[in-house]
Structure formats: C-alpha cells, structure tokens
Amino acid sequence: MSSADKNLSAFSKKHLPDIDTKVFAIVVSEWNEAVTGAMYEGAYNTLRENGVTKENIIRKDVPGSFELSLAAQWMAKREDIDAVICIGCVIQGETKHFDFICSAVAHGITNVSLKYDKPVIFGVLTPNNQQQALDRAGGKHGNKGDEAAITAIKMLGF
Numbered sequence: 250m251s252s253a254d255k256n257l258s259a260f261s262k263k264h265l266p267d268i269d270t271k272v273f274a275i276v277v278s279e280w281n282e283a284v285t286g287a288m289y290e291g292a293y294n295t296l297r298e299n300g301v302t303k304e305n306i307i308r309k310d311v312p313g314s315f316e317l318s319l320a321a322q323w324m325a326k327r328e329d330i331d332a333v334i335c336i337g338c339v340i341q342g343e344t345k346h347f348d349f350i351c352s353a354v355a356h357g358i359t360n361v362s363l364k365y366d367k368p369v370i371f372g373v374l375t376p377n378n379q380q381q382a383l384d385r386a387g388g389k390h391g392n393k394g395d396e397a398a399i400t401a402i403k404m405l406g407f
C-alpha cells in the first residue's frame with residue numbers, strides 16, 4: 250500500500266506502552282529543512298502527546314541524510330537513550346547520488362539498530378520531487394515524522 254492510498258499518520262493509540270520515563274533522540278538532517286523541520290515537529294509533538302517529557306527528547310542535527318547513520322550510532326550507544334528517530338529527506342536529482350545516499354542510510358540505520366539492540370527508526374523520505382516530500386511532511390499524506398515517533402513507541406512496547 251502506498252502513502253497515496255492512506256494517511257499513514259492515522260494510527261491506533263491502543264496498546265501503546267507506558268513511555269513516561271523513556272528517552273528519545275531525534276537526529277535531523279539539515280538538507281531540505283522545510284521538509285525535515287516539519288517532520289521533526291510531527292515526531293516531537295507525537296512523543297509529547299503520548300507522555301514523553303521535554304527533557305527526555307534530545308535533538309541533534311546533521312548536515313545530510315548520509316550522516317544520519319553515524320549520528321544515530323553516537324546516540325544509540327548512550328545507555329541513557331532508549332530509542333533513536335532519524336529524520337531526513339532525500340530528493341531525486343539528475344544523477345545516481347540519490348540511490349547511493351538512500352541505500353547507505355537505510356543499511357546504516359538498520360545496522361546501528363541491530364548493533365545496539367534498540368529501536369533506530371528510519372524516518373527518511375525518498376521522494377521524486379519536493380511536492381511528494383511536502384505531501385508526507387504534514388500534507389495530504391500525513392506526516393512521516395508522526396509515524397516514525399509512533400513506530401519508536403510501539404517498538405519499546407514489543
């Protein structure tokens with residue numbers, strides 16, 4: 250099912266775990282800041298609405314999505330952090346650079362999650378154009394930032 254078929258920010262709050270004491274890192278790419286900033290707001294607000302305190306949400310910024318993996322590792326290795334949410338937006342350009350970044354960050358984030366045995370969430374948009382990105386960062390297809398935060402919460406209740 251594609252995002253076009255469903256607002257993926259519509260989720261059930263049933264059976265969410267108690268996360269009042271959990272600490273979340275949110276790592277945000279500066280590329281396409283209009284998009285990643287909206288996604289961050291979605292993730293932050295979703296965590297707060299579900300009981301996470303301001304003090305337990307740690308934001309770190311990186312230059313681009315390619316740097317998300319290393320930053321996620323720096324945060325995941327911290328014993329005081331329970332989950333990491335990675336926020337990025339890689340927009341297709343004229344060359345294959347898009348493919349290399351998307352592949353590297355997807356594999357990198359997965360490896361960090363498995364290495365440190367904790368949720369590291371892939372909140373990275375990989376659209377063909379700016380409009381598709383905006384549609385998924387608070388537009389008609391919801392906010393992937395919300396979705397990433399709920400995913401982190403659900404994984405902590407696994």
Ligand SMILES: Nc1c(NC[C@H](O)[C@H](O)[C@H](O)CO)[nH]c(=O)[nH]c1=O
Nearest residue numbers: 278280312313314315337338339340
């Ligand atoms: N074109 C996009 C980039 N490019 C930058 C890379 O992520 C990386 O910072 C650079 O290759 C140096 O290592 N990053 C995005 O997040 N989104 C893009 O559309």
Ligand SMILES: CC(=O)[C@@H](O)COP(=O)(O)O
Nearest residue numbers: 340342343344345346347
């Ligand atoms: C995904 C990218 O790095 C992209 O912005 C680069 O654009 P281009 O492939 O046209 O150089």
